[in-house]
Amino acid sequence: TKIGFIGTGKIGQTIAFNTLMGGYVDEAVLYDIIPDLPEKFEHELRHALASRRLKTEVLGTNSLDDVTSCDVVVVTAGKPRKPGMDRRDLFVENAKIIASLAKELPKRNDAIYVMVSNPVDMMASIFMKVSGKYTISTGDQVETMRMRSFIAKKLKVPVNYVNGYVGGEHGDDAVILWSTVTVKDQLVGDKVDKEEVERYVKSIPGDIIKAMGGTTWGPGTIIEEIIRSIVLNENKVMSIAFPHYFEDEIVHISEPVVVGRKIGPSLESLLDEKDRWHLISATKDFYSFYKESLNRIQILA
Numbered sequence: 001t002k003i004g005f006i007g008t009g010k011i012g013q014t015i016a017f018n019t020l021m022g023g024y025v026d027e028a029v030l031y032d033i034i035p036d037l038p039e040k041f042e043h044e045l046r047h048a049l050a051s052r053r054l055k056t057e058v059l060g061t062n063s064l065d066d067v068t069s070c071d072v073v074v075v076t077a078g079k080p081r082k083p084g085m086d087r088r089d090l091f092v093e094n095a096k097i098i099a100s101l102a103k104e105l106p107k108r109n110d111a112i113y114v115m116v117s118n119p120v121d122m123m124a125s126i127f128m129k130v131s132g133k134y135t136i137s138t139g140d141q142v143e144t145m146r147m148r149s150f151i152a153k154k155l156k157v158p159v160n161y162v163n164g165y166v167g168g169e170h171g172d173d174a175v176i177l178w179s180t181v182t183v184k185d186q187l188v189g190d191k192v193d194k195e196e197v198e199r200y201v202k203s204i205p206g207d208i209i210k211a212m213g214g215t216t217w218g219p220g221t222i223i224e225e226i227i228r229s230i231v232l233n234e235n236k237v238m239s240i241a242f243p244h245y246f247e248d249e250i251v252h253i254s255e256p257v258v259v260g261r262k263i264g265p266s267l268e269s270l271l272d273e274k275d276r277w278h279l280i281s282a283t284k285d286f287y288s289f290y291k292e293s294l295n296r297i298q299i300l301a
């Protein structure tokens with residue numbers, strides 16, 4: 001298996017490190033536009049691989065021509081938000097980067113594309129629209145783990161007792177799919193203050209960015225698990241965003257879905273009516289912002 005990492009900034013490095021330490025990758029290529037950065041990161045990873053006695057081949061490069069024949073391409077290129085900003089504020093700037101990568105990468109890679117750059121679900125939709133290649137977004141799997149960890153801490157139970165998913169759009173419009181949330185296989189009901197859980201899930205990334213300059217270890221581990229489930233065809237159920245056809249566009253919305261070499265089937269039919277209504281409303285909201293923003297940047301021009 002060969003994996004391409006497009007962008008070797010904070011989150012790109014964390015994902016690449018975690019993935020390579022998993023020991024299931026034969027080859028990796030690291031690409032960034034900053035001179036010397038991917039090349040020196042290559043050396044760091046080689047040293048780590050030597051310590052783990054792993055024989056993965058790694059190349060760091062500033063040339064897209066070196067990014068060839070990947071099975072999975074993970075895109076983290078682009079600007080991160082600063083404290084106080086919304087992820088959607090990055091749309092215009094990052095869409096230009098993502099659209100240009102979408103024109104170049106598929107020429108060299110017949111891969112599954114995994115979008116991480118924000119606003120991540122919309123960037124996945126743009127990548128797929130421009131490239132025509134199957135693209136997923138890491139979506140709300142990150143929120144899903146934030147939600148589970150918070151509930152475990154609140155109820156003082158081991159985190160593996162907590163299950164359930166967050167869906168919709170990654171970020172402020174994410175919705176906790178309460179009909180899936182269980183503790184020791186019992187619906188969580190009113191054992192937790194639902195508004196408090198929701199507040200935590202939505203505010204913690206901003207607080208981490210303020211204190212640490214960016215989120216890395218959480219998403220870097222969660223996203224590696226998505227990559228592993230694809231590469232090893234583990235078929236885990238995760239809340240990632242995959243293409244949905246809505247009106248005249250493809251939109252990426254998260255819901256629990258089987259993740260392997262193939263994405264699907266979705267577990268949407270297991271949700272209650274309220275959760276499903278929230279997902280439809282998130283889809284409509286996504287579509288209206290996305291459509292208006294596409295017009296603003298004339299993405300296909």
Ligand code: NAD
Pocket residue numbers: 006007008009010011012031032033034076077078079080081090094097115116117118119120138139142170214215216219
């Ligand atoms: P960063 O600034 O540390 O790194 C971004 C990197 O992208 C830089 O090294 C930059 O040189 C590179 N880059 C810019 N244009 C490029 C291009 N055309 N080709 C290749 N590389 C290019 O930022 P970061 O903290 O790593 O965040 C990167 C993106 O990931 C942001 O949009 C951020 O919001 C997003 N992010 C998403 C999640 C998630 O859960 N989906 C988590 C963390 C970060």
Ligand code: MLT
Pocket residue numbers: 080081087118142205206209215219
């Ligand atoms: C996250 O949720 O960690 C990422 O989307 C980064 C951010 O919050 O901007």
